[in-house]
Amino acid sequence: MKGRLEKPVYVTRPSMPDYNEYVERIRPLWDSHILTNMAEYHQQLEQELCRYLQTDRISLMTNGHMALEMALQSQGLSGEVITTPFTFISTTHAIVRNNLTPVFCDINEKDLTIDVSKIEALISKRTCAIVPVHIYGRICDVEKIEEIAKRHGLKVIYDAAHAFGVTYKGKPAACYGDMSILSFHATKVFNTVEGGAVIYHNEEDGKELYSLKNFGIRSEEYIDGVGANAKMDELRAIMGLCNLRNVEREITRRKVLFEAYIEGLKDIPGITLPFVQKDVKTNYAYFPVLFDKEILGVGRDVIYEELKKRNVYTRKYFYPLVNDTKCYGNIYSVKGTPVAEKAAASVLTLPIYADLETETVSCICAYIREIIGQGEKR
Ligand SMILES: *Cc1c(COP(=O)(O)O)cnc(C)c1O
Numbered sequence: 001m002k003g004r005l006e007k008p009v010y011v012t013r014p015s016m017p018d019y020n021e022y023v024e025r026i027r028p029l030w031d032s033h034i035l036t037n038m039a040e041y042h043q044q045l046e047q048e049l050c051r052y053l054q055t056d057r058i059s060l061m062t063n064g065h066m067a068l069e070m071a072l073q074s075q076g077l078s079g080e081v082i083t084t085p086f087t088f089i090s091t092t093h094a095i096v097r098n099n100l101t102p103v104f105c106d107i108n109e110k111d112l113t114i115d116v117s118k119i120e121a122l123i124s125k126r127t128c129a130i131v132p133v134h135i136y137g138r139i140c141d142v143e144k145i146e147e148i149a150k151r152h153g154l155k156v157i158y159d160a161a162h163a164f165g166v167t168y169k170g171k172p173a174a175c176y177g178d179m180s181i182l183s184f185h186a187t188k189v190f191n192t193v194e195g196g197a198v199i200y201h202n203e204e205d206g207k208e209l210y211s212l213k214n215f216g217i218r219s220e221e222y223i224d225g226v227g228a229n230a231k232m233d234e235l236r237a238i239m240g241l242c243n244l245r246n247v248e249r250e251i252t253r254r255k256v257l258f259e260a261y262i263e264g265l266k267d268i269p270g271i272t273l274p275f276v277q278k279d280v281k282t283n284y285a286y287f288p289v290l291f292d293k294e295i296l297g298v299g300r301d302v303i304y305e306e307l308k309k310r311n312v313y314t315r316k317y318f319y320p321l322v323n324d325t326k327c328y329g330n331i332y333s334v335k336g337t338p339v340a341e342k343a344a345a346s347v348l349t350l351p352i353y354a355d356l357e358t359e360t361v362s363c364i365c366a367y368i369r370e371i372i373g374q375g376e377k378r
Helices: 019-032 040-053 064-074 090-098 141-150 203-212 233-242 247-265 302-311 336-346 358-371
Strands: 059-062 080-083 099-103 127-131 156-161 179-183 194-200 218-219 287-291 347-350
Touching: 019 233, 040 059, 040 194, 040 233, 059 064, 059 203, 059 247, 064 090, 064 156, 064 179, 064 194, 064 203, 080 347, 090 099, 127 141, 141 156, 141 287, 156 302, 247 287, 247 358, 302 347, 336 347
Parallel strands: 080 099, 080 127, 127 156, 156 179
Antiparallel strands: 059 194, 179 194, 287 347
């Protein structure tokens, strides 16, 4: 093993289709000159995604963030929304940009999704919805959340940006809740360069989403909603059609790397490795590791910096916590979220993507052992 990787390795690397295949598939656009506005390839990608994700209803969007904004807006919500602070900032931004007030609920120690035992204490007269996140593709306690939402008459909109293709008890994760949103950003398991979608469950919601993503225009001369422009164009829809053909291979390859990491880092006291939840078929979207400074004597930030010196660029997903950021830290009343704080202080996501070599994973594991002084125990 060399002291440093020859080429930098980043936490992810977008999958791309075969160049000639893409060029071949976009050629018809040069004849039709139809580039956007829910045209042929937009519709085709919606259909193929429905098939792949085992769902009947999906609305493509320009990105995952706008998918969440549109989903929230379509439900006509006002008041407070219970959500997790351990997520990408987009989740909270979408809530706030809908004039809703986020109320941060702590996460559970086991899988770092929202702690369902703490939700009800946060419900007030103003609560209108719960926005949980299937963080790292881990499925929230969907049954318990449904039960709470029913009891209190709340909407549930899942941020499933990480959960593309994940199933729970054989059913797609996105069939839970009133709606779920997906992200097809370049860094996600399935990408359309930029892109996203809302999975919904009834025709009325579909009509609302269709109108909202197109400026609130119902028909040429009838505009009844304060919409946005959240449409996906034809070039990106075609990128999606190409990438969708390879997504199974992408996930299979990620599984191999996931298991190589587990093998390389197992049985180290102070290191908590990711795991696949019971009854879940996962997509291996991320490889988040928790480093306990108390036990290891070396903190997450040192490991992050030391890996960088060895050309390994990990990410602190998700640090800082949303309720500790400059834009939200002092605005909303935050009851303590100690479990989320601890996770944010100790987490590092390691590189995982289809093109990553298994040998590189072995090197990264060896570097980590070296940094924490566990090298010789192999
Ligand atoms: C990526 C992501 C988003 C936003 O999706 P974009 O497609 O980048 O707009 C929202 N929530 C979470 C948890 C994400 O990881």
